[in-house]
Amino acid sequence: MGKELSLKNYATLKDVAKLAGTTAATVSYVLNEKEGRYISEETKRKVLSAAQELDYVKCNGASSLKGKKRKLIGIMIPQFENQFFTRIIIASEAIFVKHGYDLIICNTLDKPEREKAILNRMVQQRVDGIIITPTANGSENTALVRRVGMKMVVVDRPLTDVGDFFWVATNNYGCGSVGARHLMEKGHRTLGYVGWDSKIKDLDARREAVLHVAKEFGAQVYVAEGDFSQESGYRLTARLLDSQPDITAIFFGFNVQALGGIKCLSERKIAIPQQVSVVIIGSPEWVNAGTNDFTHVDMHDLALGKKAANLLLAQIQSEEDIPFQHIIQDCSLVEGSSVYDISNRREE
Amino acid sequence: MGKELSLKNYATLKDVAKLAGTTAATVSYVLNEKEGRYISEETKRKVLSAAQELDYVKCNGASSLKGKKRKLIGIMIPQFENQFFTRIIIASEAIFVKHGYDLIICNTLDKPEREKAILNRMVQQRVDGIIITPTANGSENTALVRRVGMKMVVVDRPLTDVGDFFWVATNNYGCGSVGARHLMEKGHRTLGYVGWDSKIKDLDARREAVLHVAKEFGAQVYVAEGDFSQESGYRLTARLLDSQPDITAIFFGFNVQALGGIKCLSERKIAIPQQVSVVIIGSPEWVNAGTNDFTHVDMHDLALGKKAANLLLAQIQSEEDIPFQHIIQDCSLVEGSSVYDISNRREE
DNA sequence: TATAGGTAGGCAATCGATTGCCTACACGCT
């Protein structure tokens, strides 16, 4: 079939040109359908059929050398198993694909060294822009990206000690506050808070909000913080239940931990909400799947991803630099049946 | 700071060479730490500091022209919101990252046209290999990939009418059979089966297995099939409940549909398993989160992804062609509390 | 002193696609 080339490697413009009896330049003009360039129907036909026969596919790497866009976007998130992040991917993917961009999606596992290595590879790949949820070392690791002027949108967690950047995030303080306030309304005055000791200040706002609201109502909060994992959520919850048996509610600041924590409650046959009420920040599928109906704080994950993608596209498409923006999105409480109303009981 | 270059564009080898007072070749040797090439400490120092000052990062596109590996893997799946697929990504990502590969992850949305376009871009990007769960048109769409000899591993669904290919999948017939057999054991003889009219033969094996097993036991199965979505699962379940009020169990062949179907049951306040038993193929988080404890068929998603990644790596790393392999992984029934034992009731 | 071998680094071709510039033919018109 005359395919010696494509077996080992890929056919090149030159290969196509040779088979079509013309030059690489002409082939390029034909395949790119350049207007203003005269090509006879005859030549066009021969080129196209040669290209087809050789299974020619242009090499993006080579074209990009000549200033063509890579049409690649990098997305870096810290967890694939967290639906909050996969929803951000889903939402932005929809937008980027519509504009002809491919996505390089990477999982930093929340490890700074890994983040650094991946960022470096993103720059090597010359992606047109990145969307990133930075690790605790994000500011340092993205320094290169910012210096070379690669377009970037930061999602969820902010960079710290950095002049300015594009940022799309949730109002973390609001998340904690709206959930805590709800528990207060329902009469809970002795709470557990299970969270992540992330070393990321912005996320600590969730806990701080809970503490502030509790103080306002004269309530007691026992804080248990650890890793950002299901297992850790399980352990922290167990510790909380053991050391503070009088808590009437647990506030889970992070959905991945919540899953573990609730497994702990259910293993111990602690009835939700009769014995312990539960509020969760985040809205993974399971919060209202099957018989579950957890009261939770919806961060509108998809909207977050959509906004981030549009913000990045805006940067890429505009010639000049556009002004930095911080978009802080509000959250909303979704009432389920995991919070018991004990306000009457308290008044007795 | 002498950064005129990096502002508009990226610094090149030549820029670094100029600043270091040497040539591009030397810079390349220094940065790649080639052994067998003599470089004075003095030059090395100057090159490195020049590179740092200019924020030089090698352009992968350009190096790949000279036969260097792209270190890019493409992954194409049909749904991000389906944990079966995100787990395949998670498992393979772990492996690829360990070997220094980046992932281009794309969502085909199960649309053949979109799959075709993405595949074409994968070839353009000259990824080193792809892992794909093909759409119904997968065989046709991957023809190009196979012709140019790009390494490929097919996951989950097979290609049809195609000589041979690397395939890692679940024993779909086994999934249906093990679940159906369980329902039979528990005395169910009138079932509903909710599935996806995928036009993909291999997936139909799930339904066929259920039908075979039912026949063997003289049981009746009402089949409702439609889209591969939560909404469709809801509608199909509703239809089933309306038209066949005497079913004692519903077998959900696909987890995404199951989520919708179970929402339907719960809205109608149909008790699981007292009124209707439920078995699900797949193991999304929600099957045993919170108070949920669904009997389901675990396909060992992570293992599937791991095997696929290793198979692709093996192809990429070996010089000669390695023999095609079909790896069909077994599934296992995980007993929860969503199946009611009515075998006594029947015997009365 | 002639030669071998180690040290240091420049030159230029190459990878594949793109594009500005140039040539050349075929007309129609003056």
Add this chain to the structure above:
DNA sequence: AGCGTGTAGGCAATCGATTGCCTACCTATA
């Protein structure tokens, strides 16, 4: 005959990194 214009397509430089080849030292040994 001379000129303009439309049509067709070849030539060669270019993008950035890599690498084989070559030159030119310097030192040690026969």
